[in-house]
Amino acid sequence: MALLEVRNLSVSFETAAGRFFAVQGIDLSVDRGEVLAIVGESGSGKSVAMLAVMGLLPPTATVTADALRFEGRDLLAMSARERRGMSGSEMAMIFQEPVASLNPCFTVGFQIEETLERHTDLDRAARRARAVELLAAVGIPEPEERLRSFPHQMSGGQCQRVMIAIATACNPKLLIADEPTTALDVTIQKQILDLLLRLQAEHGMGLVLITHDMGVVAETADRVIVQYNGRKMEDTDVLSLFERPQNPYTRALLSALPENARGGRLPTVSDFAPGGAA
Amino acid sequence: MLRFILHRLLLIVPTFIGITLVAFVFIRLLPGDPVLLMAGERAVSPERHAELMAQFGFDQPLWRQYVEYTGGLLHGDFGYSFSSKRPVLSEFMARFPATLELAFCAMLLATVLGIAAGILAALRRGSWVDQLTMGTALVGYSMPIFWWALLLIILFSTNLGWTPVSGRISLTQFFPTVTGFMLIDSLLAGKPAAFWSAVQHLILPTIVLATIPLAVVARQTRSAMLEVLGELYVTTARSKGLAPRRIIWLHALRNALIPVVTTIGLQVSVLMGGAILTETIFSWPGIGKWMIDSISRRDYQVVQGGLLLIAAMVMLVNLTVDILYGLINPRVRYR
Numbered sequence: 001m002a003l004l005e006v007r008n009l010s011v012s013f014e015t016a017a018g019r020f021f022a023v024q025g026i027d028l029s030v031d032r033g034e035v036l037a038i039v040g041e042s043g044s045g046k047s048v049a050m051l052a053v054m055g056l057l058p059p060t061a062t063v064t065a066d067a068l069r070f071e072g073r074d075l076l077a078m079s080a081r082e083r084r085g086m087s088g089s090e091m092a093m094i095f096q097e098p099v100a101s102l103n104p105c106f107t108v109g110f111q112i113e114e115t116l117e118r119h120t121d122l123d124r125a126a127r128r129a130r131a132v133e134l135l136a137a138v139g140i141p142e143p144e145e146r147l148r149s150f151p152h153q154m155s156g157g158q159c160q161r162v163m164i165a166i167a168t169a170c171n172p173k174l175l176i177a178d179e180p181t182t183a184l185d186v187t188i189q190k191q192i193l194d195l196l197l198r199l200q201a202e203h204g205m206g207l208v209l210i211t212h213d214m215g216v217v218a219e220t221a222d223r224v225i226v227q228y229n230g231r232k233m234e235d236t237d238v239l240s241l242f243e244r245p246q247n248p249y250t251r252a253l254l255s256a257l258p259e260n261a262r263g264g265r266l267p268t269v270s271d272f273a274p275g276g277a278a
Numbered sequence: 279m280l281r282f283i284l285h286r287l288l289l290i291v292p293t294f295i296g297i298t299l300v301a302f303v304f305i306r307l308l309p310g311d312p313v314l315l316m317a318g319e320r321a322v323s324p325e326r327h328a329e330l331m332a333q334f335g336f337d338q339p340l341w342r343q344y345v346e347y348t349g350g351l352l353h354g355d356f357g358y359s360f361s362s363k364r365p366v367l368s369e370f371m372a373r374f375p376a377t378l379e380l381a382f383c384a385m386l387l388a389t390v391l392g393i394a395a396g397i398l399a400a401l402r403r404g405s406w407v408d409q410l411t412m413g414t415a416l417v418g419y420s421m422p423i424f425w426w427a428l429l430l431i432i433l434f435s436t437n438l439g440w441t442p443v444s445g446r447i448s449l450t451q452f453f454p455t456v457t458g459f460m461l462i463d464s465l466l467a468g469k470p471a472a473f474w475s476a477v478q479h480l481i482l483p484t485i486v487l488a489t490i491p492l493a494v495v496a497r498q499t500r501s502a503m504l505e506v507l508g509e510l511y512v513t514t515a516r517s518k519g520l521a522p523r524r525i526i527w528l529h530a531l532r533n534a535l536i537p538v539v540t541t542i543g544l545q546v547s548v549l550m551g552g553a554i555l556t557e558t559i560f561s562w563p564g565i566g567k568w569m570i571d572s573i574s575r576r577d578y579q580v581v582q583g584g585l586l587l588i589a590a591m592v593m594l595v596n597l598t599v600d601i602l603y604g605l606i607n608p609r610v611r612y613r
Contacts, residue, residue, distance in 0.1 A: 056516055088519035100510040105532045115518045150608040
């Protein structure tokens with residue numbers, strides 16, 4: 001049984017111009033210990049699909065699916081309270097903007113311990129000890145001192161490490177990382193990715209990595225899903241993706257990489273057959 | 279934090295000098311001879327006039343009058359009231375608790391009800407609750423305060439007879455003054471009937487004085503809350519599986535309060551202006567009514583001193599707000 005199983009997931013929003021489908025009929029599955037990358041350009045519905053899995057979409061969104069199961073449990077049939085019990089403990093998510101993801105009014109320690117307080121029976125001292133341990137595990141020096149820091153006193157990379165500490169606090173089975181390195185410097189990007197992969201391997205988590213960076217895909221993923229305009233274009237293992245892309249959109253996406261460019265001008269997706277993509 | 283407070287305290291010095299200058303110059307810009315105004319309809323001989331001018335120091339050049347005035351201020355001397363012949367400071371202190379009691383009750387009502395209404399409207403954005411709350415707030419904000427006060431008096435005091443028309447407490451109630459606050463003193467004296475009378479007298483002035491700040495606080499809370507609820511850290515809080523109540527009251531409200539506290543601080547200064555109207559309408563024996571009476575009597579020293587003391591109060595409130603702002607906003611505290 002897959003850790004996460006999604007069949008025919010659609011997400012739509014009611015807008016002034018009518019119903020808008022952000023995600024249309026996506027299928028995917030994630031196994032324990034697997035790294036799945038979801039790639040696609042901005043607006044292709046990658047984040048919305050994963051927010052739907054986490055149950056974090058605003059009430060204005062309509063989520064439908066033939067199946068949305070976590071360890072065989074039907075997420076759509078659960079009450080809001082039951083889903084809250086899972087989020088942050090069994091499944092967790094980190095976001096693109098690490099500094100904005102943390103509440104500016106509370107210390108880092110408070111924000112880590114809050115998750116522990118919500119999902120574990122640890123007492124105050126044990127939560128503090130666990131928070132120190134978590135900060136050390138994500139590579140923040142002087143963790144005891146840093147617990148008292150506010151987010152604005154830390155760099156973007158450090159904030160993302162704190163977010164990872166919060167997300168992994170209760171040893172989740174599934175971690176969704178929504179473009180975790182996009183807002184960071186290149187050198188920090190590599191460190192954060194290595195950290196995510198190390199924690200993923202240590203805890204045997206399923207990791208969903210949303211990205212538009214093909215380099216990140218090649219380095220980290222076991223399997224890749226290519227998404228375009230709310231639909232799934234391709235679902236394959238990472239080697240096949242680069243060696244034998246099946247879908248015209250995937251081929252277009254790969255050709256648009258600067259290193260694959262031939263001639264003076266960089267090709268764009270619209271240079272390729274429009275019928276194949278949309 | 280201590281450095282932050284010290285810095286704010288130091289800023290008070292130039293502000294206060296500026297206020298003394300403005301209060302002093304503006305009073306003297308008003309047309310009219312103070313001695314003639316004091317004398318009223320009685321005739322004053324030119325000799326007596328010159329004598330009185332010299333007695334009050336009005337024959338001195340302006341800069342000298344200012345230096346002497348500020349010199350007196352530094353010794354805590356705010357001058358004397360021409361009409362009562364008592365020191366301005368002691369007149370002020372006798373009336374100040376009445377204003378403070380009313381202003382405190384009004385601000386408490388405006389803050390508690392305003393924040394609650396703002397949160398409710400933000401959470402039910404676009405619903406009839408939101409529209410009703412914000413519509414009422416707009417009406418409250420736009421209404422002339424004296425007209426609103428008269429309406430309330432006609433309905434509750436005259437027609438229904440539920441509340442007294444004016445004053446601070448029933449004339450039949452007596453108890454020793456300890457703090458100057460009727461609500462506290464009546465309880466200290468163990469007189470529940472007096473306490474109830476004070477409460478009844480407070481209700482209408484409190485509502486009238488609270489109306490505008492309440493509307494402003496409600497609208498500000500709503501917009502701050504809506505902005506904060508769209509922030510990514512609220513999504514993070516939800517992703518941690520926290521209960522909606524905790525997310526709204528702790529994670530969102532704490533951030534939304536930052537602009538709201540500033541608004542409340544500014545409203546306190548507005549409240550001082552509102553207090554003058556409200557106190558006059560309800561014959562509330564506070565500094566607002568005292569100032570109005572003094573202006574009509576052309577009691578310059580009182581107007582001047584009263585203005586300074588009110589300004590000092592507003593500065594004190596602003597300092598408190600600044601400190602509070604630093605406390606709830608860590609980005610200000612640790613720069």
